[in-house]
Amino acid sequence: MSDTAAILTQDRQKLEMSALSAPAVVFTVAMIAFPVVYTIWLGFQTFSSTGKQSFAGLANYSKLVSDYEFWHGLWVTIALFVLSLVLQLVFGVWLALVLFHAKRLPGIVRSLFISPFMMPPVVAGMMWLVILDPSLGAANYILQSFGLPPSDWLASPTWVIPTIALIDSWQWTPYVALIVLGGLQSLPPSVYEAAQIDGASAFKTFQRITLPLLLPTIVTAAILRSVDLLRFFDIIYITTQGGPGNASNTLNIYGFRVGFEFFNIGYASALMLTLTAIVFGAVLAFNRLRGAVAW
Amino acid sequence: MKARMLAMHVALPVLAIAATSTQAHAADFDWMKFKGKTVTFLANNNPVSQALLTYKADFEKLTGMTLKVDGYQEQQMRQRLVTVMNANSDEVDVFMTLPSREGEQFAAAGWYGDLTAMAKNDVAKDYDPAGLSQALLKAATFGGKLTSMPMNLEGPIFYYRTDIFKKCGLEAPKTIKDVEAAAEKIKTCDSTVTPFVSRGLKPAIAYTFSNLLHNVGGSYIANGKSNLCSAKGREALDTYSRLLRDFGPPGVVNYSFQQISALYRSGRAAMAFESSNELRTVMEGGARLKDTGLLPFPAGDAGQVPTTIGWGMAVSSHSKQPDAAWYFVQWATSPEVQKKMALQGIAPPRPSVANDPEYRKWIDEEPVRKEWQAALDVLATKGSSEVGYPIVANPQSREFIGQAVQDLILKQKTIDQACADADKALDALIALN
Incomplete structure (x- = not known):
């Protein structure tokens, strides 16, 4: 097998391995990232006592200081x-x-x-x-x-x-x-x-x-x-x-x-x-x- | 809150309609209409739901439906509900709710399904919606919409040890001043018992404190402002905190119904002001069966204005099968099931059940049950469902009431400071309403 062919085989193997593990990686990242990103997003929202929601910018953080x-x-x-x-x-x-x-x-x-x-x-x-x-x-x-x-x-x-x-x-x-x-x-x-x-x-x-x-x-x-x-x-x-x-x-x-x-x-x-x-x-x-x- | 000081048998238009139209639809009613469906019930794991769920198999047999129960302790149940409702999820079809606490809030958030039409058009022949406590139905009606059906009737009542009162030469108290005098006398007459105990845990205080506030003639709101610093508000704060500080058990600031029932049941409290629902717990083992007297909380300047509330069953506004969910609500609040629950010590929200011969026989078996029912009759006829501020942020208002009382019990503030701080925080909450 020529060097080029060997490299191509290795690349294909890597690609296959990546493709096979991708669902697990995506799932794991999503499970970790989604709650964090969602919480960050929620931190910029304000909710009234009745659950009505609106964008508040940094208001929650400025409220926190005082x-x-x-x-x-x-x-x-x-x-x-x-x-x-x-x-x-x-x-x-x-x-x-x-x-x-x-x-x-x-x-x-x-x-x-x-x-x-x-x-x-x-x-x-x-x-x-x-x-x-x-x-x-x-x-x-x-x-x-x-x-x-x-x-x-x-x-x-x-x-x-x-x-x-x-x-x-x-x-x-x-x-x-x-x-x-x-x-x-x-x-x-x-x-x-x-x-x-x-x-x-x-x-x-x-x-x-x-x-x-x-x-x-x-x-x-x-x-x-x-x-x-x-x-x-x-x-x-x-x-x-x-x-x-x-x-x-x-x-x-x-x-x-x-x-x-x-x-x-x-x-x-x-x-x-x-x-x-x-x-x-x-x-x-x-x-x-x-x-x-x-x- | 005069509007909520409700007479038990005052008919409301909505129920009058329900009563007259029931006959027209009852003939078509079929309990098997939703056979094969599954209804999910988010339950508070308290004596009310425990008694109800004893008959779960009966519901499934009657309707052919499957009842999936999702049971939690009270606070965890609300936590689950908030998560489900904020996600607009249909995971929960029916949930337990306390209209006096979260009714305004949940109604404003649109979490309750509207039961008005179902209670009018889709009822079994023997359901008798008009037979349910009109006071509790009104307390569960927001913006003209009926949001839940009452499961029980409850409120704080006054438990006292007849043997200790006799030993100390005391009569059953008729007024709040009598309670204070009795506590003072018991303190010297029998030093082995705690003279008086009631709720001292911050979020739990409003339940019992509200009764005392109303009895002395106080109100939470006057002219749109918080009213704790009024003369009557101060009197209530001072009396309640003094009773617990001077005559309560050590550590009373962590006391809620579990600790109070345990203390009284063990014979280490002479007087306890606690929920009528706790009768079964207090009487467990039988030690207190023959030496306990029960009364509504003794009168103040405004007489007796007991706190009367009840758990309700609501259909989630996100439920995909509200009609099937209604069948479960209807079954659970039917005269037949409520009678069975009553025989387990769950006070019925239906006068017809309270007068049922079998139930009366159960009541007559023990003098303490008779006194319990007599106290409940007063709750039903004179009760106020106002526990905390009648605003959307009612749960948060209870925090500030509790904080003021705890500040006084722990002597961390003067009454002027405690009520002023509470009023300031509560005015801000009222303004958000």
Whole structure:
């Protein structure tokens, strides 16, 4: 076969492969692109309470700048994000270390440790709603059994964010622990042997070797959790619906209510696109951090 | 809103027409007319639909149609409905609706099919559309169009523990002031129970608060403006929030019907102001069967103006088979089915069913059921369907009412600040109407 014929055959094969895979590619792109493009388009529309629609240009975005609820929602979102992420990373690393070193821990105990994140968030929300009920819940009963004062938990404007952060951390810390455990198991044993020969204490070994080497894994876990935390919805909606008052009204909850309870889909789309931009920003920032700590 | 303080048996022209023309068309009526079709029903998974759907097989046998049920919790049902209707989709033929909440909004958006002609021309012999609560039918009529048929009659009623009242030397309260005095006394007389509980969850507050507002003689709107800062508005805000703050359970700002029913049923509340629909839940297990008294909410300066609403069944304006959909609506709101539902504790929107001997026998079996029916009779005759502001953006108006009450319960604002902030936000909503 001449070179020209071989090239033509290769080109035909490529063409055939492209033609065969085109439907799947088009379908996938459409499935991703259509909702995004549609939401962007909706963000430029305004809907009256009766669903009447008209082009609004950038009105939804300019409204957003002067909307107190938006800024409040952003603040609540960030507060919940920071608090939950810190709790989950700190306790996730700790739990991973426990599981890593407790090699003789029975499988059932290991499974129990990681079971919360397998529970649907709606179920977790319902369960904690009952446990934390100030009148009927077990949490206050336990506190009072130890002579401690009861708490209003989810009904207190002051404590609602820490309480939701605790619920989310209860559920997702094991997930972070699993990721970190994977990172721990892949660390080179030679550096630990060298540290042992040099007489490094357990704390120094953790501080100077384990933690730096684990950082890329921890940042990966942080990225995964960040995306979820910024979009956090289910547990908040089940437990407080954004209350008491607006104390737990995250951007996601606010956007949902604007869209599906007040029927202003245009403004809700603008809110959600802004939140999407924030999520992208956070992921980009963490990606840069991951690049900086890579080894 | 005097126009909606409706007497139960005031006949409306539309139903008068329906009643007279029914005989002419009943003879031609054939339940099997749409045999083989499938009707999709978007249901709120509440006690009303649960009771109705117990008889799903009966409908399918009677009509030869298939009933596809798409059931969700209330908020998720609306979310699904908004998506379907905004897409002009015919996926849903029949949906459940609360005319008092979303009626104006859905009617203005054109989501309701017009049932006026069908209720007039296409009814079975025994359907008796004129026998349905005229108050509820009027509440479901927008711009002269009948938009839904009532499934039940409900409203908040006052549950109280007769044993605790007796122990504390209290009589059943006749006025709102009596309720406050009873709460004060119970607080010292029996510290193990919560004296009073009602809705404190922001979007849920309007349902119970409206009753108190109307009882004291208040109104949501006066001269086209929000009226919460009026003397009566302040009185209602102050009384409702004080009752919950000083005598309610900890965490009451997250309380809706589930928490209230659970608290009262467990014997840890002396008084509860909650939906008449919750009777079955409250009586589960039988612990409260013999020590509960039931009343419409005690009177204020304007007497008793209870909140009376009902779930309705509407045909989607995008349905491709509105006639078949109407058959399902008709069956579900027929005297026969409503009687069956009534025997499951769903208050019937038909006086004829309420007076049915079998139903009366069921009522007479327990004193608490008698009191429940007596309270419902007051709701039916004196009720107002105004829950929140009578504007298109009614659901949003409930948010601001709830916010004002929560601000007071949590002591985050003075009453002047709370009502002024609410009025400002609500005036903006009214202006959009």
